[in-house]
Amino acid sequence: MGKGAITQARKHAFIINCFMKISTVNRILIANRGEIAVRIMRTAHEMGIECVAIKTDTEPAAMYLDYADQAFDLSEESPEIPVFLDVDRLIEIALATGCDALHPGYGFLAENAYFAQKCLENKINFIGPAPDAIYKMGNKTVARRIALANGVPMAMGSPGNISDEEEALKHATKIGYPVIIKAASGGGGRGMRIVRHPDEMGKMFNLASREAEKAFNDPSVFIEKYIENPKHIEFQILGDKNGNVIHLGERECSIQRKHQKLLEEAPSSALDEELRVKMGDIAVTIAKAVGYYSAGTVEFLLDSDKNFYFMEMNTRIQVEHPVTEEVTGVDLIEQQIRVARGESLSMKQEDVKLKGWAIECRINAEDVQAGFAPAPGKIEKLRFPDYDFIRVETGVRDGSSIAANFDSMIAKLIVTGKTRSEAIINTKKALDKVWIKGTKTTLPFFRMLVRNKKFHSGNFTTAFIEKDLVQFHRSSEYEELIAAWLATKLFADENLQSMTGNVDFEQGKEMNPWLLNKRINRF
Amino acid sequence: MTPAFKPEIKELHALNQDNDLFSFELPLTNKIKIGNHEYTIELREDDIYGVHVMWKKRRYPVEIIRVKQNRYEILFNDISYTFTIETPISLERKKVLSKNTGKNDKLIIRAPMPGKIVEVPAREGAEVKSGEPVIILEAMKMQNEILSSVSGVVIKISVKPGQNVMKDDVLAEVAVK
Numbered sequence: 001m002g003k004g005a006i007t008q009a010r011k012h013a014f015i016i017n018c019f020m021k022i023s024t025v026n027r028i029l030i031a032n033r034g035e036i037a038v039r040i041m042r043t044a045h046e047m048g049i050e051c052v053a054i055k056t057d058t059e060p061a062a063m064y065l066d067y068a069d070q071a072f073d074l075s076e077e078s079p080e081i082p083v084f085l086d087v088d089r090l091i092e093i094a095l096a097t098g099c100d101a102l103h104p105g106y107g108f109l110a111e112n113a114y115f116a117q118k119c120l121e122n123k124i125n126f127i128g129p130a131p132d133a134i135y136k137m138g139n140k141t142v143a144r145r146i147a148l149a150n151g152v153p154m155a156m157g158s159p160g161n162i163s164d165e166e167e168a169l170k171h172a173t174k175i176g177y178p179v180i181i182k183a184a185s186g187g188g189g190r191g192m193r194i195v196r197h198p199d200e201m202g203k204m205f206n207l208a209s210r211e212a213e214k215a216f217n218d219p220s221v222f223i224e225k226y227i228e229n230p231k232h233i234e235f236q237i238l239g240d241k242n243g244n245v246i247h248l249g250e251r252e253c254s255i256q257r258k259h260q261k262l263l264e265e266a267p268s269s270a271l272d273e274e275l276r277v278k279m280g281d282i283a284v285t286i287a288k289a290v291g292y293y294s295a296g297t298v299e300f301l302l303d304s305d306k307n308f309y310f311m312e313m314n315t316r317i318q319v320e321h322p323v324t325e326e327v328t329g330v331d332l333i334e335q336q337i338r339v340a341r342g343e344s345l346s347m348k349q350e351d352v353k354l355k356g357w358a359i360e361c362r363i364n365a366e367d368v369q370a371g372f373a374p375a376p377g378k379i380e381k382l383r384f385p386d387y388d389f390i391r392v393e394t395g396v397r398d399g400s401s402i403a404a405n406f407d408s409m410i411a412k413l414i415v416t417g418k419t420r421s422e423a424i425i426n427t428k429k430a431l432d433k434v435w436i437k438g439t440k441t442t443l444p445f446f447r448m449l450v451r452n453k454k455f456h457s458g459n460f461t462t463a464f465i466e467k468d469l470v471q472f473h474r475s476s477e478y479e480e481l482i483a484a485w486l487a488t489k490l491f492a493d494e495n496l497q498s499m500t501g502n503v504d505f506e507q508g509k510e511m512n513p514w515l516l517n518k519r520i521n522r523f
Numbered sequence: 524m525t526p527a528f529k530p531e532i533k534e535l536h537a538l539n540q541d542n543d544l545f546s547f548e549l550p551l552t553n554k555i556k557i558g559n560h561e562y563t564i565e566l567r568e569d570d571i572y573g574v575h576v577m578w579k580k581r582r583y584p585v586e587i588i589r590v591k592q593n594r595y596e597i598l599f600n601d602i603s604y605t606f607t608i609e610t611p612i613s614l615e616r617k618k619v620l621s622k623n624t625g626k627n628d629k630l631i632i633r634a635p636m637p638g639k640i641v642e643v644p645a646r647e648g649a650e651v652k653s654g655e656p657v658i659i660l661e662a663m664k665m666q667n668e669i670l671s672s673v674s675g676v677v678i679k680i681s682v683k684p685g686q687n688v689m690k691d692d693v694l695a696e697v698a699v700k
Binding site: 189190207210211214258367369370371372373374380381383435436437440441443444473474475476478479480481482483484485486487488489490491492 | 535537539545547549551555557564566571572573574576578582583584585586587590593595597598599600601602603604606608635636637641659661662663665666668690
């Protein structure tokens with residue numbers, strides 16, 4: 001079975017190779033929005049490449065549009081599906097605006113093999129891997145089979161998709177509880193459920209399958225042994241169209257909540273050089289097995305005995321790519337573009353040197369005090385300190401809206417230091433100076449995290465937030481007292497005014513209640 | 524409108540959700556005493572930072588999230604705090620009231636986040652055990668089981684599948700056994 005799949009894959013790869021003659025990148029259609037659109041255009045411009053962005057009705061004044069050489073205006077249309085998910089429309093726009101290349105960013109169609117294929121068929125250089133590699137790694141059961149055939153360590157699991165509760169129970173008994181049900185077409189934590197006892201299987205199977213269908217249009221799920229309290233370690237892969245594949249070291253992404261990453265680091269304090277070489281080699285093996293080129297990520301789970309298991313490969317540039325860029329000095333977007341042009345990688349594995357430490361905080365419009373519920377709103381003020389150890393990636397500015405229908409990201413704060421502890425100290429300094437008004441954000445969570453002992457130790461797992469944390473945000477001693485004073489002041493001002501208009505208490509110029517009252521009227 | 528209070532009142536109390544009391548003498552000044560020290564709270568506004576508070580030489584963002592009668596939700600340094608402001612009389616009344624109601628005999632289940640109801644596994648009149656799902660709420664494409672924290676009988680279900688709910692909307696009520 002496994003061998004057959006590989007031969008089939010080779011045949012497939014040959015057909016795909018016929019499309020590879022497209023190797024120019026002179027004008028890129030940015031098939032994305034927000035910070036990643038800005039990020040891609042920044043590097044493209046440095047390379048002298050023009051960029052076309054798409055103006056949508058949802059955010060016609062978005063910041064990323066200012067970075068484009070041309071904004072294709074769709075703001076008069078209210079499409080049923082967002083244009084960034086519309087394969088035919090995107091191809092049409094690319095052709096109409098004279099783009100010879102397209103960058104999908106992350107999310108949307110970034111890992112859609114059909115889309116990549118369509119681009120190539122229309123002689124548009126897809127800045128990413130081959131459609132075949134996207135397909136194989138995108139389908140988790142196919143990916144598992146390929147990994148198995150290549151001797152990649154993996155958690156025990158069902159050989160293919162499972163169709164019902166009964167089959168699920170059969171496999172779970174064989175593997176041993178706890179098990180995890182995963183969506184075959186999944187990613188990003190959706191369609192995943194942990195089952196600790198046979199009694200829960202029916203319920204969890206249905207939940208996972210239904211969630212998978214909603215999120216990925218595919219209800220197929222499979223079962224794997226659930227690795228308790230692992231670390232999430234991923235390797236950045238870079239390959240070219242001539243068969244060279246290297247890795248750029250690992251990222252530590254264990255700080256996550258419900259499988260959503262919140263903070264990432266490079267490198268990881270859990271890896272020594274020996275383990276890094278071992279895991280990196282395996283990551284390269286997986287990538288080579290599918291003829292991978294461009295930037296990609298191989299995700300592993302690492303248990304407390306330093307056993308590691310292949311989880312999945314993401315065939316796109318990732319949100320957290322900047323931490324790798326900071327410690328390797330490599331611009332990953334630039335590499336993606338060069339590879340798309342057919343250039344060979346200019347560096348070899350031995351040239352990759354990790355220097356210093358980088359931490360990324362995902363500052364999202366979420367209410368930490370309400371279980372990280374989305375908190376859409378209008379950004380009124382967005383200010384970052386000008387420390388030389390920080391890098392900010394954002395797609396919003398004063399006046400921008402964080403809409404409920406897109407993701408809740410406001411900005412990525414990337415902080416570096418010579419060592420991990422210096423990076424943490426620098427992050428603490430930076431976080432205290434980040435200023436966001438207009439919506440609740442994940443800032444209080446990070447301010448707490450950088451002061452947490454266990455986080456400092458580096459000895460935490462993906463269960464950290466759910467199991468080890470009691471407090472999800474930080475409040476210094478007198479902050480509640482000041483808030484109480486403010487509430488009392490508002491109450492007093494309103495009531496005294498409504499009685500006499502004769503305000504009889506000390507009131508400095510800066511204490512003008514108008515400042516606050518003006519706010520009240522908005523609600 | 525909030526009811527006016529009488530000028531002879533000498534202090535106001537801010538009561539948080541854990542029933543901790545913060546008391547302030549009237550007339551209210553912008554000085555707060557902590558131990559032997561007195562600190563000044565300065566409220567400012569400028570174009571760069573918007574409305575903010577200066578406290579011990581540091582700048583903090585401040586926002587009013589919600590005002591409803593005497594209930595104030597204040598966002599200070601990105602964290603929200605909810606207080607009811609009580610006069611000495613209303614505070615006394617509140618104490619008496621809470622004594623009379625005794626312990627909670629009803630659990631009100633509220634939406635922990637905005638989202639869409641996908642399923643209601645519980646039925647009105649049916650028993651529910653602590654830890655059992657009452658509602659399945661989808662938020663950000665994740666399905667979340669809203670569990671009962673008590674064992675009892677479901678006395679009311681206020682939502683239907685397909686319905687969108689806001690944070691803190693009442694979903695169901697369970698009579699504690």
